[in-house]
Amino acid sequence: MNESTALSSSEESTVFVDALIPIPIPRYFTYRVPRAWSDLVEAGIRIVVPFGSSKVLTAVIVQVHHQPPKQYQAKYILEILDDSPLVTASQIKLFHWVADYYMCYPGEVFQIALPAGLKISSQSKVQINPAYSLETDLNEKEQSIFNAIQEKGSMSYDEIAQLAEVKSPYHLIKSLVAKQAVLIFDELKDRYTPKVMRKIRLTSPYEVKEKLVELIQQLESKPKQLAIILHYLQFIPVLRNAEINQKGLEKSSFSQAELSESSLQTLIKNQVFESFEVVVSRFGQDADDFIPAAFELNQAQNQAYQSILNQFQEKDVVLLHGITGSGKTEIYIKLIQEALANGSQVLYLLPEIALTTQIVLRLKRIFGEQVGIYHSKFSDNERVEVWKSIVEGKYPFVVGVRSSVFLPFSNLGLIIVDEEHESSFKQADPAPRYHARDVAVVLAKQQGAKVLLGSATPSIESYFQAKEGKYGLVTIKERFGTAQLPQITLIDTKYAQKMKQMKGGFSVDLIAALEDNFNRGKQSLLFQNRRGYSPYIQCQDCDWIATCNQCDVSLTFHAREQELRCHYCGYREGLLRRCAACGSTQLKTMGYGTEKLEEELQLHMPDARIGRMDLDTTRSKTAFTSLLAEITSGNIDVLVGTQMVAKGLDFEGLSMVAIFDADKVINFPDFRAHERAFQLICQVAGRAGRREEQGKVYIQTNQPTHPLFDHILQNKYEAMYAEEIVEREGYHYPPFSRLIKLTLRNMDAARVETAARHLGAALKEKFGHGRILGPEKPLIERIRNQYAMEILIKIEKGLALSKFKEALREEIDSQSSHQACKGVQIILDVDCL
Secondary structure (H helix, E strand, O other): OOHHHHHHHHHHHOEEEEEEOOOOOOOOEEEEEOHHHOOOOOOOOEEEEEEOOOEEEEEEEEEEEOOOOOOOOOOEOOEEOOOOOOOOHHHHHHHHHHHHHOOOOHHHHHHHHOOHHHOEEEEEEEEEOOOOOOOOOOOHHHHHHHHHHHHHOOEEHHHHHHHHOOOOOHHHHHHHHHOOOEEEEEEEEEOOOOEEEEEEEEOHHHHOHHHHHHHHHHHHHOHHHHHHHHHHHHHOOOOOOHHHHHHOEEOHHHHHOOOOHHHHHHHHHOOOEEEEEEEEOOOOOOHHHOOOOOOOOOHHHHHHHHHHHHHHOOOOEEEEEEOOOOOHHHHHHHHHHHHHHOOOEEEEEOOOHHHHHHHHHHHHHHHHHHEEEEOOOOOHHHHHHHHHHHHOOOOOEEEEOHHHHHOOOOOEEEEEEEOOOOHHHEOOOOOOOOEHHHHHHHHHHHHOOEEEEEEOOOOHHHHHHHHOOOOEEEEEOOOOOOOOOOEEEEEEHHHHHHOOOEEOOEEHHHHHHHHHHHHOOOEEEEEOOOOOOEOEEEEOOOOOEOEOOOOOOEOEEEOOOOEEEOOOOOOEEEOOOOOOOOOOOOEEEEOOOHHHHHHHHHHHOOOOOEEEEOOOOOOOOOHHHHHHHHHHOOOOOEEEEOHHHHOOOOOOOEEEEEEOOOHHHHOOOOOOHHHHHHHHHHHHHOOOOOOOOOOEEEEEEOOOOOHHHHHHHOOOHHHHHHHHHHHHHHHOOOOOEEEEEEEEEEOOHHHHHHHHHHHHHHHHHHHOOOOEEEEEOOOOOEEOOEEEEEEEEEEEOOOOHHHHHHHHHHHHHHHHOOHHHOOOEEEEEEOOO
């Protein structure tokens, strides 16, 4: 064999992999596989790889081949993390579509798609230096640390701190490193750790009846040990069935029964019992007690259900427009049952974590342990368990928020997007800035599934697609059972102010209505879309307002913590006693947040039990569940809440809704303001009177003659849509165009403005002045000390979108290297909200 043949043979036998790395680069990176691992690598398996000079990353194999890269020397992969693929080919395909459409990189999609628990972390540890000379003097504390490391092999910083009984061990470690006694290294560890349960079981000789009886007789003189044996046999009847012994009994059962731990250890030492571990799910397994809840669709629901099935014959996407309280969830359940019966997977998307609690309780009663839940309030380990369970087929039905579209589905039959109009389906930061509803439609198309979009107040874009015939459309215009739409009353606060009929922020009419509802033993909901106590604090002498030192926004006062807080960057400071400008002590809280409304309401209604539902009161995983339980059990008379109360929640005793201030929602400076105001007010109003008694809704406003209120009072979505669609067409806004927003950021305001004007001029020259709007300063110019400018691009219908984006990306990349744009971050947001 000549030299060239030998080289060729060697190269052919070397295995390389193309890996998707969770960083913003446009290509895959190729790595060399050690020969011992050649048979272990396949697409979809996670690997640990080096990148650059110091990074170690969790990547996923996309392709296995024998071609070395031409531009660089391939590094070896460091570790293989999986025995079988955890990422599917269809997921990789979806990552690429999202990256292409939303103008980012596949690695950025992979970074947010993969739960943190499936990524490797590194932990610094300390080990003995093999070259250490015992001649170097160590003090007493250093010597004890050295001896402990030598005994254990290696120790973490935390373990050393605990051993040395110091808060920070860094000075000790630094000294040991300087004396060349130890070395520091990074230990790679998988973030996911399975939940392990320790169990106890009898050793095999005692599975025999005679041997067990003999043991019991021997232990009659040792009552504590005998009590442990009898406790075990109470739960594990070995005499009836020896095989049951293999399952064992939880070790915690003995301590809960207050039995002797030392006696248990003695029995283990004497080989009567053996201790073992089993991996268990972090989610309760109550399948044995599960009894499916039965229900029947009424006539209107059944007609809608049949219409959806019929339209699915021709359309991949159907919009279900059902008014609040029309029973859309029951229709969803019927469709889910059918999809699961056909052996398909189902994804049920919700816009808010808050919604999952109430919905999941209903779904668990129907589907039992088939339901998996996926959202960010779950721990890393819990999310990994859901991910792995989908791969293994344990969860054919998943309920989750927007990131659930990236789960490893392989056989989707149905995707339901509930409250499809909700803006929280759109990711704001970081990239990819995707819309889960639109990604769900693409995901369904890739897997041959159907999509049902559901809403009482659909987005203009979705309703337009339905009217144009691209989507199917099914409408339900009556509430479920005997429930009626609520009676809506407008309260003119301008007139009430003039007639001195205001008590703080409340009109006397609103207080009277709340008191009357309370006296009748009914629950009320007070909606205000501002959390905290007051939106700002103002000096009454010089009009100075307390603002964030990192953002151009006022600081919100939170009374419970007695602090001022920025809701954009999280900056906090204690309550001010004097004006920072003039030194005056005449500082006054201005405006109303949910916390202040809760306090004022308690003064007006001292006997009522007031609750509050906002981001501050529902931060933990269990807080929202506890609050829901309090409302459902009737322990709260009036609930004060932000927009999270508007999203599909169903409270049986809630008969009245009050909207504290409708004007801020209606007059927000955005082309979608009227659409969103209609959606929000109708959704909040829809929480009232969902049973037999007709609900009542009171809306406080300064402008009761505003045309939008006519549509709200009559619940005329179609009239609002007709009005909006004419305006959208006239001004070339979606759905008649696509919007791409470019945001330029830098800590230097002048640099951002120069870059924005330069880039704006270049884009106008290339794509035409009619398509490029701006640059303009955003509503909030500075956030986290970063100044911003925005450029809006309108892409008319009919234009080849992918080619336009390609040309736009090239132009932005070209201009980014220009002196005017250097150092300025440019963020792209496709289909911006």
